[in-house]
Amino acid sequence: MSNSKFLAIIPLMVLILFETVSRGSLADTLVWSVHYPNQFIATYAMLFGLINAFYLLPRRLYLSIAVVILTGLSFIALVSREKLLLRGEPLLPWDLNLGKEAANISQSFQDMPIAFMLGLVILLIAAIIMIIRYIPREEYLSAQKVPIAVLSFLLLFNLVAHTSMQKTFNCRLVNWSQQSNYEENGLIIGFMMNYKAYSDDAPASxxxxxxxxxxxxxxxxxxxxxxxxxxxxxxxxxxxxxxx
Incomplete structure (x- = not known):
């Protein structure tokens, strides 16, 4: 059985699931995909490159890495949503430079039941076990996987390092409201555009x-x-x- 069926489906599932965590409902995620298709496509392209850069690996390992990526992004989305509810704005790049701010956000998770956190870990482990148990092992690794993985990595690198989201995908950085910025652009693009704006070189003056x-x-x-x-x-x- 070929892995090609996973190429498009897995990144789409990851995108919908972690954006649902970030927005709080699946309906809001679907509305976003309809009203802002450029941002949806750009985010999907980045996830396609990120996940399928591991496409050359055995099927079970490839799917397990996809689950780990989903878990990591979902955790970041959960932190961002918690900060939005607590402070009125989502997770921002400069929060990473403010140790006190990060500590205040982390304190809000102390009230979260331990059973809930353990449940997330158990779900992650269970998903990986199910992949190992029910997904057939490949008898050989196809040479066609290598160019797909390389092209996926190049796609991700080009989108992150060399592509202007504003010019290419008609995205806009909403400076006056970070909540609106993330609602319009999504978590990944909103965070990335904030980071690029924050890390711009100082002017000559x-x-x-x-x-x-x-x-x-x-x-x-x-x-x-x-x-x-x-x-x-x-x-x-x-x-x-x-x-x-």
Whole structure:
């Protein structure tokens, strides 16, 4: 039996499941796929490249890796949704640089029953066991798998490193509301565009000494934060780096 049937189905299943976790319902995920097809297709293409980069591996191992990827993305989506409910905004790239912020998010999971967390682990293990038990083992590895895996990896690398989501897929970064940004673009693209905007090189006119003076002008900082709620969390990261 060929693995080709898994090429398109597995990434689609992973996309729908983890976006459902992020949005809180399957209906919202299906509405997103209809209203924002470009973002849906772009996310699917990235997942296709990520998962099928392992296509050259034996079928059981390939499917097990897909389950692990689904579990990891679902956990990130769960953290993002928990932060949205707790703070009014999803998980953002600069949260990773704020240890205190990450600790506050993690504390919200302390109220989650241990049985629920154990249930997630048990489901992951059970899925892998079922794959090993019921999916037939391949008698040989087809040479046709290698170019598919390589092309999948190149697709993923090109989309992540060299493709502008705004120009290619007509995506837009919604700076004024990160909740709207993720609702429109999805978790992966929303997070990725935020990261690229956050990690842009400083302009030639950037002067660290001038920015240090902002620390002595709290009224100006407060005014900037009022203009854009997103500045509230970004200023913490930028100014903490300036103090060093």
């Amino acid at each position: 950037y002067q660290k000494e001038k920015l240090k003076r902002l620390l002595l002008r709290p009224k100006l900082i407060t005014r900037l934060i009022r203009i854009s709620p997103q500045m509230s969390s970004m200023c913490k990261v930028k100014l903490s780096g300036i103090r060093r």
